[in-house]
Amino acid sequence: MPDPEITPDTIAEHGLSEDEYQVILERLGRAPNLIELGIFSAMWSEHCSYKSSRRHLQKFLTAGARVIQGPGENAGVIDIDDGDAAIFKMESHNHPSCIEPYQGAATGVGGILRDVFTMGARPVALMNALRFGAPDNHGTKSLIDGVVAGIAGYGNCVGVPTVGGETNFHPGYNGNILVNVMCVGLARTDNIFYCAARGVGNPVFYVGSRTGRDGIHGATMASAGFDGDGGEKRPTVQVGDPFTGKLLMEACLELMATDAIIAIQDMGAAGLTSSSVEMANKGGVGIELNLDHVPQRDRNMTAYEMMLSESQERMLMVIRPGREQLALDIFQKWELDAASIGQTTDTGRMVLVHHGKTVCDIPVAPLAGDAPDYDRPRASTKKRVPLPVADVPEPRDYRDALLRIMGCPDIASRRWIWEQYDRHVMADTIDSSQSGGDAAVIRIHNTHKAIAITTDVTPRYCHADPYEGGKQAVAETWRNLSAVGADPIAITNCLNFGNPEQPEIMGQFVGCIEGMNAACRVFDYPVVSGNVSLYNETDGAAIPPTPAVGGIGLIRDLSRRGTISGAEEGDTLIMIGETTGRLGSSVYLLRIMGREDGAPPPVDLESEKINGDYVRQLIRNRRVNAVHDCSDGGLIVAACEMALAANTGVALNPVGPGPHHGWLFGEDQGRYLLATAARSVNPVISTARDLGIKACSIGTFGGTGVSCGDILEVSLAELRTAHEDWLPDFMES
């Protein structure tokens, strides 16, 4: 095939600007051919180069006493004592899930699993953070159906429990759903694998599924210009194969127990291109690949297609010379295709040979090092004024308002979702979505230790005030981990935003990052991995800013942990933290008043920290029977959730002469509810006061319903029905 000419159109179709193309010309000292252009375009895409976000991500706190590996590798690594390491990361699969929800979500799970086992960890838990459009928006239901089935289809099959997550509905996601998945794995600190290739002349192995024409980016050209078979336009959707994913995971972990691997990298976005460039670049070596040896699924694949294919379930590794056979034997045992497709070199260049011809010969360093790095203009979000309680009407009927809130899309039980996930496989799930608890708890096999995992963000708040919303997202993970008695250690994140070329969006992005970072610094809670998903918009309508945060904590002794469900008849309900009745941007305002205005509740990071530290201390000293944080819906919702989990009613003390809606539904931050046995009440409250922490007794557990003086009374059965029925009824309607 004659080499097609590179025209301005070709360059534009590859998403490269003229300036970017000029840099390529300079670095090469000549015009690139199409393959080379494709490789530059993939490496310099937003997805691979983080060109709009890089300089802002660098602001994050990324170091800490427990950080073994911060951002920059496939996943972050933290030390969790005794030679154990937790390896984790969150990633988005938004765009693919909009096009094909099942496969998009499934391949998202496959991808995040590979990121984690690539580093030598056995994945032990999956989480999913989902945002859908309004329930009544056309398509919402089938998107939920497909996404949940896709996550289940992949995670259940590979046998990694899906233990938690979050789900939001908002018209802001009508055109752009978000599917963020997180994986946590465990490894030994002395057996962690990295992607930097080392040495010269070492064999480069390809293993896993064969390469097909899946998800090729320059789709316009690739399918029209290069597909000799003609006929139907090839879909570019990637299809997940969890069976091969599982085999690949087992084979890699088996090989990692030997000394055969020098470097390993999964093939994610921009497949063979980004994996080989990253390996070579990080190791400071060159790489030469013979594409004839790449296992191929489709006939007559071009070099361009092979380099840009996003076929799933593939890995690239540099093998120690002399260990080739060992590697091949293990891959054969697991019935995987594997081939030696090239070697490392000392040229610092990426050389590709196809059909005996050199089809690409470019320096590696500029692909990564000279990637664009933009300081995009930004405009900050207009500050909203706080909304005084007095300006918000009370509900006509508190009981009715409570039932509506318990059954509203923001709060209703997600059972319909998580019952489709295998939450128990591997036999170490101690707590999961099933309890409705604040964080999932996964035991470290054969020990009494556990890790706690949560994902949180409140897009309503981020939209109202990116900085406060960013702070709140981190604070809520920290609070959720504290509520189960885990010491919060580190976070990962997935930053989902609209078009960064719009100053307002860039303002949201930077605002959220700065807010998140402020919280990370106060909590000494570093960011060790993450992912950015931009351009989530349709017809100029961007999603609400959604910086999803995934937090990890350590429970040293499983016999001393907090649960949501332990309240006993007669226990006193204690509130930790201050309530002023903040209804701005609250669920009450949205679902009862149909409004979304007002400043969101601010997070006082200092009191957040001392409150959380205190709650963990109480859990460790076995002072509390149950713990739950207050978040969406305020203290009454949290109290109802505790009552439902324990199957014990609770009577709240009415406070003051009213109005009560600020007290009951206000979303003040930094608060926890505790169920405490009579003998512990005084010590818990007085110690809190000594520490300068607001604490008061606000009710008593017992009976079969939830009440608050003569303001409201409702049976647990009614609450349960309201809470449990909304989602299944909606999905079946």
Add this chain to the structure above:
Amino acid sequence: MQTAVIVFPASNCDRDAAVALKKVTGRDPLLIWHRDTSIPGDVRFVVIPGGFSYGDYLRSGAIAARSPIIRDLVARAGTGLPVAGFCNGFQILTETGLLPGALLRNRGLKFVCRAQTLAVTNIESRYTSAYAGMDHVTFPVAHHDGNYFADDGTLNRLEQEGRVLFRYVGNPNGSARDIAGICNGAGNVFGMMPHPERAVDPLHGGTDGLGLFTSIVESL
């Protein structure tokens, strides 16, 4: 006592099963790879674990049931070796013909993972003797194809011969006559969709599953 777990590509409850067996026998079970062709002679009890052998492609359990190890498994089961299959293991046992019937897609078409109450319908079997005095147990279920089907004649025979060992209380998948677990005529081969091996530790939320393992191990 030596026990064994057979591992197929994409079995994923092999560890769950191994943990339960070790708990009851005090000894790590052998893990037998599906390509092996024989089960060592000293093995007294074999578990076929849950999971998605071969990705559940074609039909759940179908491809696994044609693995090299199966020939010896069937032969040994024929001489009385106890063999239990949980979840995918049950599907594999029906595909090999060691147990009658088949497992269809759940009635609700969705994967279902929840704590499931079961009635113990025969406490005289080798797999249930430890449940004497317990009418009900709770095991987790986690499956997509757990809807037990057999023709009426077979169902009648299973019931008459006391081979239905567990029934669902609140059928999660549409199984005929609420059947959750059955054994073969000789009583040594047993299969069920729920996961007793995931209910052997108080931290799992319950230990009802232990009785199943102690029953069979004590019968040896």
Add this chain to the structure above:
Amino acid sequence: MKAVIHVGLKPGVLDPQGRAIARSLNNLGFDEVTGAKQGRVIELDLKETRAALAESRVREMCEQLLANTVIESYRIRIEA
């Protein structure tokens, strides 16, 4: 040559997928649908060139693996 194999549930075997399909079609307003069944089609590429031989081998494949004859029946078509 090619073999096309239809595998379907035997009459009398409950077909949850078929039922769900019929119900959802009705819900979507396709009232004319009174029943639905779902089966599988497996297409095999074969090196064999003699149709009769191919057919008898494919029958063996069905009996051994492709169909579960407890619940399923199958039909084979051999194409050049």
Add this chain to the structure above:
Amino acid sequence: MKAVIHVGLKPGVLDPQGRAIARSLNNLGFDEVTGAKQGRVIELDLKETRAALAESRVREMCEQLLANTVIESYRIRIEA
């Protein structure tokens, strides 16, 4: 009347099931099998008696529900 609908993956879309089936047949000694694809057949019972109308309705059903047209293509046959 009856409609028989074949739904299969579009060319070029990964078919992990097909691969697993081919491999398993090879392992069982059916060496002549060089490839396998798996699709679905849906049979609908219809109250409609006019073939042309039935076909256009079934096409709608395929687009709306029966096939995932992002990755699958379908073929309809109407039978009396």
